[in-house]
Amino acid sequence: xxxxxxxxxxxxxxxxxxxxxxxxxxxxxxxxxxxxxxxxxxxxxxxxxxxxxxxxxxxxxxxxxxxxxxxxxxxxxxxxxxxxxxxxxxxxxxxxxxxxxxxxxxxxxxxxxxxxxxxxxxxxxxxxxxxxxxxxxxxxxxxxxxxxxxxxxxxxxxxxxxxxxxxxxxxxxxxxxxxxxxxxxxxxxxxxxxxxxxxxxxxxxxxxxxxxxxxxxxxxxxxxxxxxxxxxxxxxxxxxxxxxxxxxxxxxxxxxxxxxxxxxxxxxxxxxxxxxxxxxxxxxxxxxxxxxxxxxxxxxxxxxxxxxxxxxxxxxxxxxxxxxxxxxxxxxxxxxxxxxxxxxxxxxxxxxxxxxxxxxxxxxxxxxxxxxxxxxxxxxxxxxxxxxxxxxxxxxxxxxxxxxxxxxxxx
Numbered sequence: 001x002x003x004x005x006x007x008x009x010x011x012x013x014x015x016x017x018x019x020x021x022x023x024x025x026x027x028x029x030x031x032x033x034x035x036x037x038x039x040x041x042x043x044x045x046x047x048x049x050x051x052x053x054x055x056x057x058x059x060x061x062x063x064x065x066x067x068x069x070x071x072x073x074x075x076x077x078x079x080x081x082x083x084x085x086x087x088x089x090x091x092x093x094x095x096x097x098x099x100x101x102x103x104x105x106x107x108x109x110x111x112x113x114x115x116x117x118x119x120x121x122x123x124x125x126x127x128x129x130x131x132x133x134x135x136x137x138x139x140x141x142x143x144x145x146x147x148x149x150x151x152x153x154x155x156x157x158x159x160x161x162x163x164x165x166x167x168x169x170x171x172x173x174x175x176x177x178x179x180x181x182x183x184x185x186x187x188x189x190x191x192x193x194x195x196x197x198x199x200x201x202x203x204x205x206x207x208x209x210x211x212x213x214x215x216x217x218x219x220x221x222x223x224x225x226x227x228x229x230x231x232x233x234x235x236x237x238x239x240x241x242x243x244x245x246x247x248x249x250x251x252x253x254x255x256x257x258x259x260x261x262x263x264x265x266x267x268x269x270x271x272x273x274x275x276x277x278x279x280x281x282x283x284x285x286x287x288x289x290x291x292x293x294x295x296x297x298x299x300x301x302x303x304x305x306x307x308x309x310x311x312x313x314x315x316x317x318x319x320x321x322x323x324x325x326x327x328x329x330x331x332x333x334x335x336x337x338x339x340x341x342x343x344x345x346x347x348x349x350x351x352x353x354x355x356x357x358x359x360x361x362x363x364x365x366x367x368x369x370x371x372x373x374x375x376x377x378x379x380x381x382x383x384x385x386x387x388x389x390x391x392x393x394x395x396x397x398x399x400x401x402x403x404x405x406x407x408x409x410x411x
Contacts, residue, residue, distance in 0.1 A: 001118050003149060003153060004094065005124065007033070007068075010133045011133070013134065013266065034364055035186070036091075037092050037368075038185075043230065048096050048100050056096065061094060061160060064091055064094060069147060072146040101114075178230055189216065192212030247305070247338065248335070251306070251366065252332075255366075255367075256368075260370070260375055261375075262275050262278075265384060281326050286337040289338050290337075298338065310399070313328065318385070342409040
């Protein structure tokens with residue numbers, strides 16, 4: 001998970017320093033990874049149920065390693081982007097395997113420790129990513145951006161093969177693999193994100209977004225008719241879990257979008273340091289949620305956390321990145337922690353596995369939309385200040401919409 005955290009921010013923060021990437025290829029290079037993750041994380045859990053988490057983790061790490069090294073051997077933006085899609089699929093296998101191992105622990109204290117280690121190691125990795133990227137770019141060691149994570153993934157693959165290959169959790173998770181639904185999710189979400197990108201004619205982008213919505217609608221209809229859906233969209237009425245999912249999407253988007261946006265003007269380790277520290281403040285936000293959840297209603301917690309994100313974006317535009325990184329990180333941490341807790345805690349135990357699939361997908365969707373949305377607006381305006389203010393306004397619209405939630409949420 002530390003490796004995944006590093007990769008989640010490494011290329012967000014140095015995309016404008018990679019000479020092979022031009023125009024919207026920068027956004028596609030970053031978003032290809034998260035599009036594949038969002039579309040395949042549930043498919044990965046099905047593969048894990050069929051093959052076992054140890055085997056799935058080893059395969060995921062091997063795919064991640066090979067795809068990570070790909071750009072070091074290739075020299076075209078299209079080839080680089082293709083490797084990121086493959087790498088995202090490998091990481092989907094990793095995430096689903098780790099989640100199933102932690103969820104299969106018999107003791108509540110062990111599961112709590114497992115999730116804490118997950119969040120902590122991922123956040124630390126996300127904080128290291130911008131610093132590592134800036135150091136390697138400054139010393140002109142671009143190849144190490146790709147060979148280093150590949151080497152670490154191969155070592156982890158060997159350890160997983162030795163230690164976990166015989167692990168069988170005996171969980172009741174479905175092993176049915178719905179290839180058609182997975183393809184619809186991948187194509188629909190990919191087209192939808194393509195419409196947000198800055199490259200190409202405006203009409204083409206509108207058509208891509210429209211077609212993406214049509215394909216995603218077909219995916220939802222297929223899930224409604226399925227007895228064993230990949231993602232149970234019946235859970236998504238706004239009064240039930242839609243508000244939690246929306247908070248997860250927006251919180252994740254604010255995080256990845258902010259890392260990308262504030263790194264566009266960074267040209268040294270000192271200037272990228274606030275972006276790196278942002279990931280550590282996210283961990284603080286997760287801790288803060290557990291201190292405030294008993295004092296405020298769930299909807300108020302979701303609203304205040306997103307308002308904090310919006311204020312942080314405005315502060316970044318007119319004050320500075322150091323106070324902004326604290327506010328954005330705190331808001332993102334609380335919104336993501338509360339979204340997770342309310343989404344998983346508001347359902348009976350028999351539905352938790354389906355809610356967990358919805359949770360992971362929401363976070364991955366937000367990660368892709370954040371880069372595409374922030375990046376698209378920045379490409380159109382050419383201004384970090386304008387982009388931050390506009391996206392803060394969009395977050396404010398979501399905060400206003402949350403006031404209409406009338407369901408009962410519990411952590």
